Each structure stands twice: as structure tokens, then as C-alpha cells.
Amino acid sequence: MVEFDPTRLHGSLRAPVLGSLSFLNEVMGRFPEAxxxxxxxxxxxxxxxxxxxxxxxxxxxxxxxxxxxxERARRTLYEYGPSRGLINDVVSEALxxxxxxxxxxxxxxxxxxxxxAMLLVLRALFASADDLLAVANPCFxxxxxxxxxxxxxxxxxxxxxxxxxxxxxxxxxxxxxRQGRAIRALYVAPDFSNPGGARMSLDCRRRLLDLAxxxxxxxxxxxxxxxxxxxxxxxxxxxxxDTRCRVIHIGTFAKVAFPGARVGYVVADQRVRSExxxxxxxxxxxxxxKTMVTVNTSPLAQAVIAxxxxxxxxxxxxxxxxxxxLYQRNLTALTEALDHELGGDAAPPGIxxxxxxxxxxxxxxxxxxxxxxxxxxxxxxxxxxxTPMDQFYLDxxxxxxxxxxxxxxxxxxxxxxxxxxxxxxxxxxxx
Amino acid sequence: MVEFDPTRLHGSLRAPVLGSLSFLNEVMGRFPEAxxxxxxxxxxxxxxxxxxxxxxxxxxxxxxxxxxxxERARRTLYEYGPSRGLINDVVSEALxxxxxxxxxxxxxxxxxxxxxAMLLVLRALFASADDLLAVANPCFxxxxxxxxxxxxxxxxxxxxxxxxxxxxxxxxxxxxxRQGRAIRALYVAPDFSNPGGARMSLDCRRRLLDLAxxxxxxxxxxxxxxxxxxxxxxxxxxxxxDTRCRVIHIGTFAKVAFPGARVGYVVADQRVRSExxxxxxxxxxxxxxKTMVTVNTSPLAQAVIAxxxxxxxxxxxxxxxxxxxLYQRNLTALTEALDHELGGDAAPPGIxxxxxxxxxxxxxxxxxxxxxxxxxxxxxxxxxxxTPMDQFYLDxxxxxxxxxxxxxxxxxxxxxxxxxxxxxxxxxxxx
Numbered sequence: 001m002v003e004f005d006p007t008r009l010h011g012s013l014r015a016p017v018l019g020s021l022s023f024l025n026e027v028m029g030r031f032p033e034a035x036x037x038x039x040x041x042x043x044x045x046x047x048x049x050x051x052x053x054x055x056x057x058x059x060x061x062x063x064x065x066x067x068x069x070x071e072r073a074r075r076t077l078y079e080y081g082p083s084r085g086l087i088n089d090v091v092s093e094a095l096x097x098x099x100x101x102x103x104x105x106x107x108x109x110x111x112x113x114x115x116x117a118m119l120l121v122l123r124a125l126f127a128s129a130d131d132l133l134a135v136a137n138p139c140f141x142x143x144x145x146x147x148x149x150x151x152x153x154x155x156x157x158x159x160x161x162x163x164x165x166x167x168x169x170x171x172x173x174x175x176x177x178r179q180g181r182a183i184r185a186l187y188v189a190p191d192f193s194n195p196g197g198a199r200m201s202l203d204c205r206r207r208l209l210d211l212a213x214x215x216x217x218x219x220x221x222x223x224x225x226x227x228x229x230x231x232x233x234x235x236x237x238x239x240x241x242d243t244r245c246r247v248i249h250i251g252t253f254a255k256v257a258f259p260g261a262r263v264g265y266v267v268a269d270q271r272v273r274s275e276x277x278x279x280x281x282x283x284x285x286x287x288x289x290k291t292m293v294t295v296n297t298s299p300l301a302q303a304v305i306a307x308x309x310x311x312x313x314x315x316x317x318x319x320x321x322x323x324x325x326l327y328q329r330n331l332t333a334l335t336e337a338l339d340h341e342l343g344g345d346a347a348p349p350g351i352x353x354x355x356x357x358x359x360x361x362x363x364x365x366x367x368x369x370x371x372x373x374x375x376x377x378x379x380x381x382x383x384x385x386x387t388p389m390d391q392f393y394l395d396x397x398x399x400x401x402x403x404x405x406x407x408x409x410x411x412x413x414x415x416x417x418x419x420x421x422x423x424x425x426x427x428x429x430x431x
Numbered sequence: 432m433v434e435f436d437p438t439r440l441h442g443s444l445r446a447p448v449l450g451s452l453s454f455l456n457e458v459m460g461r462f463p464e465a466x467x468x469x470x471x472x473x474x475x476x477x478x479x480x481x482x483x484x485x486x487x488x489x490x491x492x493x494x495x496x497x498x499x500x501x502e503r504a505r506r507t508l509y510e511y512g513p514s515r516g517l518i519n520d521v522v523s524e525a526l527x528x529x530x531x532x533x534x535x536x537x538x539x540x541x542x543x544x545x546x547x548a549m550l551l552v553l554r555a556l557f558a559s560a561d562d563l564l565a566v567a568n569p570c571f572x573x574x575x576x577x578x579x580x581x582x583x584x585x586x587x588x589x590x591x592x593x594x595x596x597x598x599x600x601x602x603x604x605x606x607x608x609r610q611g612r613a614i615r616a617l618y619v620a621p622d623f624s625n626p627g628g629a630r631m632s633l634d635c636r637r638r639l640l641d642l643a644x645x646x647x648x649x650x651x652x653x654x655x656x657x658x659x660x661x662x663x664x665x666x667x668x669x670x671x672x673d674t675r676c677r678v679i680h681i682g683t684f685a686k687v688a689f690p691g692a693r694v695g696y697v698v699a700d701q702r703v704r705s706e707x708x709x710x711x712x713x714x715x716x717x718x719x720x721k722t723m724v725t726v727n728t729s730p731l732a733q734a735v736i737a738x739x740x741x742x743x744x745x746x747x748x749x750x751x752x753x754x755x756x757l758y759q760r761n762l763t764a765l766t767e768a769l770d771h772e773l774g775g776d777a778a779p780p781g782i783x784x785x786x787x788x789x790x791x792x793x794x795x796x797x798x799x800x801x802x803x804x805x806x807x808x809x810x811x812x813x814x815x816x817x818t819p820m821d822q823f824y825l826d827x828x829x830x831x832x833x834x835x836x837x838x839x840x841x842x843x844x845x846x847x848x849x850x851x852x853x854x855x856x857x858x859x860x861x862x
Contacts, residue, residue, distance in 0.1 A: 003710065004703045010558050012723065013716050047509040052731070053484055078478040078691040112543050112693075112725040119724055123580060127441050145723035149554060260509040262543075262729040272435045279434065285444050292443065292576035293550055294543040294725060298693040298732050300483070 012148045023372050024387060027379050035417035036385040037404040040194060040360050043330075044408075046323045047258050048308065055307030056300070062090070062310055081299040084287035085110025087306035091265050094309055098316045100240045101249060107269040107281045109290060110297045113259075114224060114252040117266035119146045119293065120286045121185075121220055121248055126152050131184035132176050136164050138392035140194050140222065143187045155183065156394035163200030164188055166207055173215040185218040185248075190238055191226035192359025195392050195403045199229075199357055205238055212246040218270070219247045227256050227320040228327045228358040245270045248282070253305050256320035261301040327360065330406040330414060334362055337418035347422065348429045360407040363389060368429055370402045382424035384417050443579045454803050455818060458810050466848035467816040468835040471625060471791050474761075475839075477754045478689050479739065486738030487731070493521070493741055512730040515718035516541025518737035522696050525740055529747045530657075531671045532680060538700040538712045540721060541728045544690075545655060545683040548697035550577045550724065551717045552616075552651055552679055557583050562615035563607055567595050569823035571625050571653065574618045586614065587825035594631030595619055597638055604646040616649040616679075621669055622657035623790025626823045626834045630660075630788055636669055643677040649701075650678045658687050658751040659758045659789040676701045679713070684736045687751040692732040758791065761837040761845060765793055768849035778853065779860045791838040794820060799860055801833045813855035815848050 006013065024038055048055070056077060063073040066089075076086065085091075088105035095101040111117040122133065122143075133147050137156035147154050155172050158165045164186075173183045188208075190200035200208070212219050221238045229235075239249035252264040268282035290296070312318035338353055350367030368374070370388050379385050389401035404421075406414060437444065455469055479486070487508060494504040497520075507517065516522075519536035526532040542548040553564065553574075564578050568587035578585050586603050589596045595617075604614045619639075621631035631639070643650050652669045660666075670680035683695040699713035721727070743749035769784055781798030799805070801819050810816050820832035835852075837845060 004701060004713065006703055006705075008558055009555050009703065009716060013555060013719060041511055044506055044510075047506060050505060051484075052487070053482075056483070074481060075475055075478060076691075078689040079475075080472055080685075080690040112729075115722075115726045116724065124440050124444060127439055142723070142726075149720065149723045254511075258509040259511045260507075260730040262725065262727070262732075270435060272437055272440065274437075282435065285440060288444060289580065291546075292573070292580045293547065294693065295546045295573075296693070298543075298729055299691040300735070301693075301729050301732055304731070 031379045034383040034385050038385045038387045039408045040405045041408050055304045058307035058310050059303040077300050077303050081296045083290045083296050086299050087302045090306045094316045103267045107283045109266050109283050109286045111264045112294050113262045114250050114264040115142050117250045118143050120289050124285050130181040134183050134186040136188045138196050159196040159198050163204035183217045187220045189222040195361045197356030221249045223251045225359040257308050261305050263305045333411045333414045334406040337415050341418050341422035360405050362404045364402045366400050378424050382420045384420040462810045465814040465816050469816045469818045470839045471836045472839050486735045489738035489741050490734040508731050508734050512727045514721045514727050517730050518733045521737045525747045534698045538714045540697050540714050540717045542695045543725050544693045545681050545695040546573050548681045548695050549574050551720050561612040565614050565617040567619045569627050590627040590629050594635035614648045618651045620653040626792045628787030652680045654682045656790040688739050694736045764842045764845045765837040768846050772849050772853035791836050793835045795833045797831050809855050813851045815851035
């Protein structure tokens with residue numbers, strides 16, 4: 001009987017973050033009646049209705065408009081498809097229409113969610129063990145997980161209210177060079193990061209692109225939450241400002257359409273020299289790598305997503321308009337409830353929170369450790385759940401912060417949840 | 432403007448096999464009217480009808496029978512799901528019913544096709560650069576691609592008519608040990624490999640499992656083509672014979688259902704010791720790794736597959752029965768056409784082919800190099816396409832072989848295709 005010592009398995013499996021996430025899932029399972037600020041999942045109200053065929057039919061009509069025969073179009077949903085994706089034309093048009101990101105269909109790869117896009121980009125870019133990945137800190141666990149899977153060393157750079165600490169990033173570039181290493185790429189979510197919540201200022205965006213050129217690194221832009229900006233307040237994505245091919249842009253349909261499709265995309269218009277002397281887009285290399293990971297993204301799932309997009313005039317903004325309003329409303333409800341319940345003199349001192357202008361997440365700072373022990377008390381005695389923030393930090397910081405997600409709850413649940421949270425903090429933290 | 436020198440990208444991108452595959456795709460694109468023995472894709476006749484909702488409805492009914500509320504069941508298709516999968520119960524029951532593979536749902540992970548399963552298993556098992564992957568040679572490019580992506584060194588071991596050269600495998604284990612390295616796992620497709628076509632004998636299966644125990648390696652069993660065995664001729668999968676947890680069993684729904692779902696699975700019931708002193712199945716570790724690759728397999732796609740399976744009494748054999756008959760018929764048509772067109776005295780000497788009892792593929796040996804130059808002539812002058820075999824060999828062999836796939840064609844196309852092939856070989860090879 002084989003019984004593995006865990007040390008005989010790859011190191012990526014021994015990281016504490018997985019333990020932390022599985023503890024959270026386990027607590028949620030034990031307290032199903034608790035109000036949970038933990039999941040960053042889209043609100044159930046935003047999920048599509050039961051008639052999915054409507055969307056695949058819409059996409060099939062699009063294929064026929066392009067000259068594909070009805071029988072050939074139908075097969076397209078069921079057969080293997082090109083590794084780079086099937087719906088690249090629809091997505092590329094939407095990116096131009098909505099964000100002024102100009103890319104040809106062949107400069108895009110449709111991926112199994114943003115997660116696969118991150119893995120592919122890291123695998124392609126990181127050729128040497130001396131290459132380093134800089135990440136905004138605190139940081140989405142998906143990118144640090146992908147880096148761990150590929151044994152890529154990560155350098156945290158603080159997120160700031162304006163975006164990212166560019167001076168620190170420049171210092172890290174120089175420090176790496178002195179050690180014979182190099183910052184190969186920076187991962188950042190300029191529009192309402194998970195979990196930090198910051199939005200990068202326009203000035204910081206421009207200076208970041210200058211620094212990338214100067215220090216020769218790529219920027220991996222994750223745009224999962226950009227759609228939640230209040231109407232008229234949007235800032236251009238880094239990729240729309242990128243005149244020097246420094247930015248690789250990663251998006252997902254998990255929030256603007258639905259997560260169960262597992263469809264994301266990556267724009268990679270950087271040129272790679274071929275043996276023959278010509279060039280091809282980095283996206284072609286990513287598609288080649290994808291044959292070794294998932295072969296291709298489910299054409300059926302892609303067709304559903306493209307159909308939803310086409311039903312909304314081929315616009316990501318139109319597709320997400322109602323959802324953006326819902327999440328803005330929930331975010332306001334959450335910060336107002338915190339103000340109401342914990343903003344007065346009766347609340348314990350040392351508790352404060354940030355006020356993001358978009359995204360799903362608010363961070364609450366406590367005067368004590370926000371660890372799994374405290375979470376257990378919060379769940380068992382007060383019926384409210386949240387996410388400890390230490391798992392998002394790479395430098396040991398964040399251990400006195402909790403992350404509250406507003407995305408999965410209704411206004412009433414948010415208010416009741418914050419009441420429970422206030423009772424919990426008032427009683428347990430004052431002792 | 433960034434322009435990458437390819438040497439600044441990861442080595443996995445510089446492998447010749449990708450060039451070879453993209454050349455094949457390019458040739459197929461240029462000669463759309465040619466009869467192509469290249470694609471190993473399922474026959475269009477085997478693809479489902481347009482009414483997919485029938486299958487998701489069937490799966491939703493199953494969830495409700497298990498006590499899930501209608502609203503909760505509906506959401507399940509659209510939300511994120513557990514990394515280990517949603518339909519594990521249905522698949523685990525089918526594996527017992529059809530193959531006498533006993534595994535609990537938590538010992539299974541539902542993956543984005545067999546390809547992701549291979550990547551996850553390799554990532555979990557290969558902890559050290561001294562670990563080696565042995566593969567049956569010639570070998571499916573998916574496993575060697577995954578190994579390349581993870582910088583895992585591969586050792587080819589010849590496929591034989593009885594399965595795999597066990598003496599050679601034992602010698603490779605000892606040779607590795609002398610160098611301070613270890614064969615950590617063997618990849619093999621015992622039931623009609625792609626492209627070799629061999630079926631491993633029952634005796635070879637048993638002796639392989641003994642050797643795995645003796646030399647302490649795991650066996651990755653790929654069962655993509657087992658269903659094509661003629662009724663009554665099936666042999667037990669390695670996993671059904673595995674009393675010592677040496678086998679990790681990988682399957683796919685691409686051929687028995689349809690490829691566009693991108694749903695596969697892996698059985699990993701090996702135990703991993705936990706810090707607390709207990710154990711958990713290797714599948715749990717694979718699911719943790721999956722959060723870093725694709726998060727979870729599309730619940731929507733999983734629901735379609737489970738619905739198809741449930742409609743066939745929860746049996747993989749019932750689901751694939753008509754398909755197995757079709758592929759058996761096609762394989763017979765292909766070898767009969769080869770006998771008819773190239774078996775007589777008029778055919779050029781030195782041409783021979785194997786006679787697999789199942790699977791999609793026949794190999795033809797030529798007295799000359801079967802390279803891309805020859806393929807170009809075959810396509811342009813004779814309107815017939817095939818796959819050069821050298822890309823499937825790790826030791827430089829196979830350069831005089833072509834692979835013919837029978838899966839995507841009808842009987843008439845197979846016969847006409849072989850006529851063209853015979854004309855091509857007779858004229859071009861005799862000069």
C-alpha cells in the first residue's frame with residue numbers, strides 16, 4: 001500500500017495558504033446558517049436564467065453570419081477547437097468598443113478562467129530561475145499560487161492608495177540586478193484589487209508603464225473588477241495606455257457573465273521572433289503552451305459566453321451594467337453599515353476600514369490578530385464569517401486584518417452581518 | 432516596442448513537436464479538400480444533438496433526488512464549484528459498474544480533459560529534479576508536453592506487442608538509481624495507445640504492477656481508448672488489478688461523450704500523510720493544485736456530461752456502445768483497404784502496417800522517411816493527409832512511419848483515402 005510522505009510531493013502542495021483556504025471552507029461547512037462575508041463569488045441574482053440554448057443559438061447565428069454552414073457551426077460547439085480559442089473575434093471587438101484595447105483575434109487566447117491565463121503567461125515568460133515575479137502586496141492568491149506551482153520566486157511590493165509603491169518597485173529592480181537576477185514581470189490589478197481594494201491613479205498608471213520600459217519588465221494586468229467602477233468614473237486599463245507592448249492584459253467572464261463557464265482571456269500582442277526571421281504574437285506561444293495544460297477551452301462554454309456578449313450588443317459594459325449597479329449598491333451598504341455599527345464611540349478603539357470605490361472587498365483592521373482562532377469564535381458564537389487577510393500577504397503582514405466581501409449577499413444580510421460583526425468585535429475584543 | 436528573443440521564453444516553447452503539429456494544421460488548412468487521416472477526433476456522427484438542456488435537466492433531476500433544492504441545483508451549474516469536481520458520485524459509480532474500479536467520490540478529481548489530469552499528477556508527484564518519468568515509446572504527445580512544461584526529464588521505454596518492455600523498464604530503474612535518480616512514474620495507455628496501438632496482455636499488466644511495487648514507482652494509466660475494444664474482448668484496466676495503490680487512473684469523456692465539454696477525470700486513491708497524523712487521498716492534493724491551474728472544471732460542462740451518463744443508466748459502456756461499434760467498423764475498413772490496395776505484389780516493397788484490435792490508429796512503415804516534405808507531396812499531388820510519426824518518438828526512431836487515424840472518416844472516405852495513399856506511395860516511393 002502506497003502511503004506518501006508529503007515531503008515526497010512537490011513543494012507547491014505544502015504552502016500554508018491552501019491550509020488556510022481549506023480551513024475557511026471547513027468552517028463555512030460547519031456553520032451553514034452563518035452570514036458569510038467570505039466568498040468573493042458573484043451574486044446569485046446575476047446568474048443567467050435556465051435557457052442557455054438561447055445563448056448558444058445566438059452564437060451559432062453569429063457563426064452563420066460569418067459564412068459558416070449550419071451543420072459546421074453546430075459541430076463547432078462539440079468538437080475540439082483551436083487552442084487559442086473560438087470566440088476571439090467577439091472578445092477582441094468588445095475590448096476595443098469598451099476599453100479601447102486594440103488587439104487582433106490572434107493576439108488573444110481564450111482560457112479556462114483568468115487562472116489558466118496567469119499560469120500560461122508565467123510559464124512563457126519565466127525562462128530562468130533568476131527571473132523574479134513582483135506582485136502588488138497584498139495579493140490575489142491565484143497569481144502567487146501559479147508562481148508556486150512553477151517554482152517562481154516572488155517579490156512583494158506594497159499596494160498604496162494611488163496604486164503601487166513605484167519607488168520600492170524601482171529599488172527591487174535594481175536590487176535584483178545586483179544579485180544577477182531580474183524582475184521579469186509585475187502582477188497588478190489596477191482597478192480594485194482583491195483584496196486590497198485600491199484603484200491605481202492615472203498618473204501612477206503612466207509612471208508604471210515608464211518604469212516597465214526603463215527596467216525592462218512586463219506588466220500582468222488583471223482586470224476582474226474594473227466593471228464595478230461607478231458609471232463615468234472608469235479609468236483606462238493599463239493596456240489601453242500601453243504604446244510599447246509592456247502590458248499583458250488578463251480578463252475573466254466569471255463576474256460579468258458567470259463563473260460556471262470558466263472562461264477568461266489574455267491579450268498578449270508582444271512579438272516573438274521566429275526562426276524564419278518573422279515574428280508572431282506572444283499569444284501564439286501561450287496557445288502552444290495551452291495544448292499542454294487544457295488543450296482548448298470548452299467550445300460549448302465559449303459559445304454560451306459569446307452568445308451572452310452578442311445579446312448585449314457585443315459590449316462588456318452592457319453585459320455587466322446591471323451587475324455593476326448591484327455591486328456598487330452592496331459596497332455602499334457595507335461601508336454604511338460599518339459606519340453605523342462601528343463608527344461611534346461605543347465601538348472598540350483601533351478598528352478601522354478602507355473605503356474602496358469599487359470591487360467586492362472591504363478590509364477591516366483590528367487591534368488584535370484576525371486569525372483562524374478568532375474566526376472560529378466569530379462563526380460559533382456570533383454567526384458571522386469573514387476571511388483572515390494574512391494569506392494574501394507575502395511578507396507576514398496583514399495578520400490583524402479581515403476581508404469582508406459584499407458580492408454574495410443582499411442588503412438585509414449585509415446589515416445583519418455587520419450587526420453580528422459589531423457585537424462580536426465589541427464583546428470579544430474588549431474582552 | 433517589446434520584441435522577445437525566443438531564448439528569453441521558457442524552453443517548453445522551443446520543442447520541435449509544436450512546430451510539427453502546427454505544420455500539420457497549416458497543411459490541413461491549405462488542402463481542405465484532401466482526405467485527412469490526421470485528426471484523432473471523434474466522428475461527427477457521435478456528437479450530441481442540439482438539445483443540450485435535456486442533459487443538464489437530467490443532472491438537475493439527479494441533484495434533486497439527492498435532496499438539493501431546485502433553486503440550489505440550478506445555481507450549481509453557474510457558480511464556482513469544488514475544485515475536486517461536482518459529478519464525482521456519478522463518475523465513481525460508473526467506474527465501479529463498468530470497470531470494477533472502486534473509488535470514493537473524494538478519491539476522484541474531475542479535470543479539464545485528461546490533459547489537465549496529466550499535468551496535475553506530474554506536478555504533485557515530481558518533487559525533485561532527480562525524479563524521472565518513464566513513458567511507453569512511441570508516446571502520446573500530451574504527457575510528454577506536460578512533462579516539458581514542468582521541466583521533468585523523460586525516459587522512453589519501448590512499447591511491445593504485449594504492452595511494454597518490462598526488462599528494459601527494470602534496467603532503466605536500476606540505471607537511474609545508480610545515478611542517484613529515480614523513475615518516479617511510468618505513463619502507459621494499456622488499451623490501444625495513441626499512436627502505438629498495442630493492447631497490454633493480462634500477464635504484462637500483472638507483471639507491470641509487481642515491478643511498480645518492487646521498484647517503487649507509480650503507474651499513470653491513460654484509458655482514453657479502452658471503450659473501443661470489441662464487445663467481450665475487454666481486459667481489466669490496471670487500476671482494477673491494483674491492490675497496492677500503485678496506479679493513478681486517467682480518463683476522458685472526449686471520446687465517449689464529446690470533446691467540446693473538456694471533461695476528464697483522475698482516480699488517485701493513494702494516501703498522503705497529514706501533519707495531524709491522519710491521511711488524505713492524493714486526489715485532495717491534486718484538487719488543491721487544480722486551484723492554481725483552472726480553479727475548477729466548468730460545472731455547466733460537468734452537468735452536461737453527467738446528464739449524458741445518467742441517460743445511459745450511469746454506464747460508460749452504455750454511453751459508448753454505438754461509438755465503439757462505429758470505431759471497430761472503421762478500423763476494420765482501414766486495415767482491409769490497406770490489404771486491398773497495398774497488400775499485393777504491385778505495391779512497393781518495404782511497406783507494412785500493424786493491426787490493432789482497437790483504438791483509432793494504424794501505423795504504416797515505409798522504406799523512406801515519412802517527413803513533412805513527403806507529407807507536402809502527399810497533400811498537394813494526391814489529396815491525402817497523415818501524421819508523421821517521428822513526433823511521437825523520444826529516441827529519434829519512427830521517422831519512416833506514418834500514423835493513420837480512422838476515427839473522423841466514413842467508410843467511403845477511408846477507402847478512397849487509402850486508394851490515394853496507395854497511388855502516392857506506389858508512384859513517389861518507387862520514384
